Amino acid sequence: MVDFFIAQYRHASNIQIILEFLAFVFGIISVVLAKKEHIGVYPTGLVSTIITVYLLYKACYFGDMTMNIYYSIMSIYGWYKWKVHKNAMELQISYTNAKEKRIGFGFFILTILITYFVYDFFDYTLEIPNYIDIFTSGIFFTAMWYMALKKIENWTLWILGDCIAVPLFAYRGLGMLSLQYLIFTILAIIALKEWKKTLNKSKVML
Known part of the structure; x- marks a missing residue:
């Protein structure tokens, strides 16, 4: 088991190992802060995604790379929105309405199409892991917008x-990324419960 996580780094450069470690740490910190509704989720997430864009480009995982470029942009957008409107009612925790569900589904479909054409642009032969x-x-595109x-x-x-990404990265031999997404899954489950509690408390106070 330990060998699975370290084997990929035996021939890796020191800079790659350092960058992956930094992306891992800042990614975890970002999710923890998101769970707490702390605005620091965005600057820490920005560090992680920018590093990850470079790493994924080098590894030729263009779909993931494209998403991390989007995460970087959305981190700036979310950072601004949470900072400027942090006390506004529209940014209180809530469920999506019908319109937001439709927009989210539209983002989902649009992202799939764009990501496919990104692979096509790089003339990359698609296999099952790429379709996943x-x-x-x-x-993830839709999740980031909803966040x-x-x-x-x-x-x-x-x-x-995250549940899909864990076995996907494990299959690719990217043990650390697989572990990272496993941790993300656990933190997201905890965050979902905490956000629901916060929402229920706010309803009681109204």
């Missing part, structure tokens, strides 16, 4: 996407 990557990209709006469904989507 494309599917999870749509899930910026503080919608509870963002955690449901993160859990779904």
Whole structure:
């Protein structure tokens, strides 16, 4: 088991190991802060995603790379929205309404199409893991947008996407990323419960 996590780094450069470690740490910190509704989720997430974009480009995982570029952009958007409107009612934890569900589904489909064409642009031969990557990209894209709006469904989507990503990265031999997404899954489940409690408390106070 230990060998599975360290084997991939035996021939890796020191800079790659350092970058992956930093992306791992900042990614975990970001999810923990998101669970607590702390605005620090965005700057820490930004560090993680920017590093990950570079690492995934080097590994030719263009679908994941595209999503991390989007995460970086959404981190800036979410950072601004949470900071400027942190006391606004529209940014209180809530469930999505019918319109937001439709928009989210539209983002999901659009992301799948864009990610597919990203692979096509790089003339990459698609295999089953790549199609799974494309599917999870749509899930994560929508989850990130819902998080910026503080919608509870963002955690449901993160859990779904993370559960798919764990075996996907394990299959690719990326043990550390697989472990990271396993931790993400656990944190997302905890966060979902905490956000629901917060929402229920706010309803009682109204």
